[in-house]
Every structure is written in structure tokens, then in C-alpha cells.
Amino acid sequence: MADEERRLIIAAQRGEVESFNALVRLYEGRVYNLCYRMLGDTESAADAAQDAFLSAYRNIHGFRGGSFRSWMLRIATNTCYDVLRVRKRRPALSLDVASDDDEASPMQIADPSESPDDFAVRRELAAAIQRGLGGLPEEQRIILILSDIQGMAYEEIAQITNTNLGTVKSRLSRGRARLRDVLRAGELLPMRFRHEGDDGT
Amino acid sequence: MIRSHTVQPSDDDIELISAYIDDQLPQAQRRALEERLRRDPVLQAALDDLQATVLLLNSVEPVVPPRSFTLDPSAFRSRRATLFGWVSGGMVATLVILVALVLVIRGGGSQGAVRMAAAPEVVSPLAEGTSGSAAGTMPNAAMIPTPMVLSSSDSAVQQDAGGGAGVISQPSPAVGATYDVAAPPLAPIGTAGSVSPGTAYLEPAVPVPTPKTTISSPLGLPLSLVVGVGLLGGALLAIVLFVRTRR
Numbered sequence: 001m002a003d004e005e006r007r008l009i010i011a012a013q014r015g016e017v018e019s020f021n022a023l024v025r026l027y028e029g030r031v032y033n034l035c036y037r038m039l040g041d042t043e044s045a046a047d048a049a050q051d052a053f054l055s056a057y058r059n060i061h062g063f064r065g066g067s068f069r070s071w072m073l074r075i076a077t078n079t080c081y082d083v084l085r086v087r088k089r090r091p092a093l094s095l096d097v098a099s100d101d102d103e104a105s106p107m108q109i110a111d112p113s114e115s116p117d118d119f120a121v122r123r124e125l126a127a128a129i130q131r132g133l134g135g136l137p138e139e140q141r142i143i144l145i146l147s148d149i150q151g152m153a154y155e156e157i158a159q160i161t162n163t164n165l166g167t168v169k170s171r172l173s174r175g176r177a178r179l180r181d182v183l184r185a186g187e188l189l190p191m192r193f194r195h196e197g198d199d200g201t
Numbered sequence: 202m203i204r205s206h207t208v209q210p211s212d213d214d215i216e217l218i219s220a221y222i223d224d225q226l227p228q229a230q231r232r233a234l235e236e237r238l239r240r241d242p243v244l245q246a247a248l249d250d251l252q253a254t255v256l257l258l259n260s261v262e263p264v265v266p267p268r269s270f271t272l273d274p275s276a277f278r279s280r281r282a283t284l285f286g287w288v289s290g291g292m293v294a295t296l297v298i299l300v301a302l303v304l305v306i307r308g309g310g311s312q313g314a315v316r317m318a319a320a321p322e323v324v325s326p327l328a329e330g331t332s333g334s335a336a337g338t339m340p341n342a343a344m345i346p347t348p349m350v351l352s353s354s355d356s357a358v359q360q361d362a363g364g365g366a367g368v369i370s371q372p373s374p375a376v377g378a379t380y381d382v383a384a385p386p387l388a389p390i391g392t393a394g395s396v397s398p399g400t401a402y403l404e405p406a407v408p409v410p411t412p413k414t415t416i417s418s419p420l421g422l423p424l425s426l427v428v429g430v431g432l433l434g435g436a437l438l439a440i441v442l443f444v445r446t447r448r
Contacts (some may be wrong), residue, residue: 017274025273032266046267053270057277122262129261147223148258154225173219174212180254 005068006178012060016111020057027069028053031076033067037145038080048083052076077142085139132182140175147172182183210247220250222255289439296432303425 005026011019017030032054036045052075114122133141139161146157147168154168161168210218220226221234238245 015277018274019269019276025269028266028270029263032270033263036264037261042267043265046270049266050270053272057272063245125257126261129257144258148255149261151259154223165217169220169225170216172223173216176251176254177215179258180250183254183257 009060009063009068013058013063017057020060023072024053027072030069031072034073034076034145034150035080037130037133037149038077038138038142039083040130044083048079049076052079055079062109067156067159069182070156073146074160074162080142081138083130120147128183132179136175136178140171143168144175144179148176210244214244215247215251218244218251221248222252285439285443289436289443292432292439294435296429296436299425299429299432303429 003071005023008019010021012023032045033051035048035052036042039045039048052072056072059075078167085093133144142161143157146152146160147154152160154165154172158165158168163171209215217230217234219224221231226234238248
């Protein structure tokens, strides 16, 4: 797998678009999910993912080995930061609005064995978590996404976010604590995930 | 399940707990924290809450991309072909312009040389009258009242018996030859006796034409050739790359 990936990278560096497309197929799911969790709506996430792959193709000559996945996710992270920066300058679309819009909800695979109620709860939970993530500072959000949703190690997260291990640890703990508080205080979670005492009684 | 607690551990403890969940604590630190967790229910509750949050995040399912993000090869090929087309076309045009410029400049230089070769002979009217040497026409633009210092070995000196001033009949320069013309201070008329032997100071009764000289750099032709060959090579390289990208 690693050899195949290396071969594809070398071919892409020679300008072979098809080889680069093979790399895109390997990582598009992960890149899109990162963008979706960071930006909160499907359209912006798709545009950001496309921009990230385009940027990666244009700059693949600058890839000097190491983990292609980290390199690719770093580009995607920077692309998301750019989008968020533009949103701050022109705050026409908020994360909450995007998350409340049914058309902006991501496609989710329904489990055939799952009841409609369970599917609805699962969908509600995913939306609640997404809203909670949207309430976090960007630098905490990205680390939470990479660590707890994408399951990456601290070292790789530090590489992707261009920080050190200590920063990753502290941002992760603060992000988790903050998300815990957001989910609890805003009653974002579906009822079955809330504690009896959380409704203020 | 996430519970609410009024008492919260410090930020340092939260960071410890977070690292503990990810199994990132060194052995000693881990044992110390586990000991504290056994004794401190607030810390234990914070651990449970944070663990529940992490589990919630772990349970988030991946979303399906709405479309593929693969790049269109034809779009990139045509862009590159256009780029190389512009580059090669530009280099060929530059080459043509450069060659034309070199031809024009070198053509102008040849004409100057021809003009110099056809420069009129300088003949003093006096010498013309006395020695009867070959007469020539004298262009007005070249009439400069400058005394000449000529070597007696190179020039025919004819001195007037009555006057102190000498008259020089300057030999006609060979075709294409150049010669030096110096301009020392004018010597007073009638003091030719003080002139050192072999040198004659004259008051130029007749203006002496200064021959035109052409300045041609020895680097001109090689430099032009190098630039031309370089551009030609670049144009050929661009054309080869252009053809390769079209395949």
C-alpha cells in the first residue's frame, strides 16, 4: 500500500493527473469529513475539499516525503481556515443556520436493521454534536475532529496543525471540556443521552 | 451520558484526565492519577464526563461526500498545452526579432566601414600647389582647426625657405586604415626652430579632416550567437514539451 502510494505520488509529481486522482479517491472521504466537521455545511465542505485537492495537485512538487495523508489534511485544514476567515469578514452564513437547514445535512448511510426512531435519534445526535463543534474555537475544533472523530495520534495531529505535542494535549483537553459544557448547557443532546438532572429540575 | 456537576477540577487536572483517556501519560503519572481518582469522587466524575464526551465524538459516523473530487485530466492537459503554446510562440517570436535586430545592427556597421574607407584624402592647398600630390575633396563637416603632430619619418615635410612655418603634405591613408590624431597646444608662429627634430608644429592654414572611426565590440557577434542559440534551444525545448503534452 505504501509502495503503491509512493508510486502514485511520483507519477503525480510528473504531472499524471490520473495517478493524482487515484490519491484523491484514497483520501477524499477523510478530507471531505474534516471539511464538513470544520465548516458545518455540505456545500462549503465540498467546495473546500475540491479546493484542497486542487491546491495539493498544484503543489505536489513540494511534497518531500513523509505521510501524504498528513500533508493532504494539512492543506485541507488550511483551506478550511481560509473559508472561516472569509466568513468572519462576511458573516452571511453561520454554522447554526447551515446545520438547521435540512438540505445542508450530510448524507448518512441508513442501517437496514435500524428502526426509524433509532435512525432519527442517531441523526439528531450527529446534528447536536455538529452544533457543539461549531461552538468551539477553530483551533480546538480541528484537534477534536482529528483526535476523537478521525482517531489520529497526537504526533500526526501536531504535524497537521503545525503545532507541538503540548499544544495538542492542552487544546484537546480544553476542547473536550468545552464541548462537554456546550452539550450539557444547551440541551443539544437527544433526551436519551441526557442525565435526569440536566433538564434543570 | 453526560452529567452536570457544580464542582469542577482544575484545568491541569482536566488535561491530565484527557491525556489519561488517550493513554498518553507516563507510567508514574498514570499511577498517581489512578490513586487520586480512587480517593476523589469529583475527579472521578470529571473523568466519566470527559470519557462520555469522547465516546460521543467517537460515535460520530463519517458522512458521504456528495460528489467525487477527482480532477478532470482534459482540463489540465489543455491548460498545459495552452501554456506551452504561449511559451514556445513567445520564444520563437523573440528569436525572430533578435535575429532581425542583429542583422540590422551588423548591416549598419558594414555601411559605416564603407563610409570610412571612402573618406577623402587630406591635402593641404599649399602642398597641393607645391608638391602636386594627389588632390582630394574635403568635406566641410570635417574641417577642424587643429594643429597636427606628425612623425617626420611618416610624413613628407616641406619647409618654406622664407617662413618659419612648415607645410605638411599628409599622405593619404590606406583604405580602411586608422590613424591617431593628437591635439597639443598651438605653437607660436615663427618658432619652428625650437621644435625638436623629427617633429614639425604647424599652424593649420587649412582645416584637417578627422577621419571617422567605427566602434565595434569584439563581444557583439559571439554574444548575439550565444543568445540566439540559447533562445533557439529554449524554443525547441518548449516545442518538444508542447508536443509531448498533446500526446
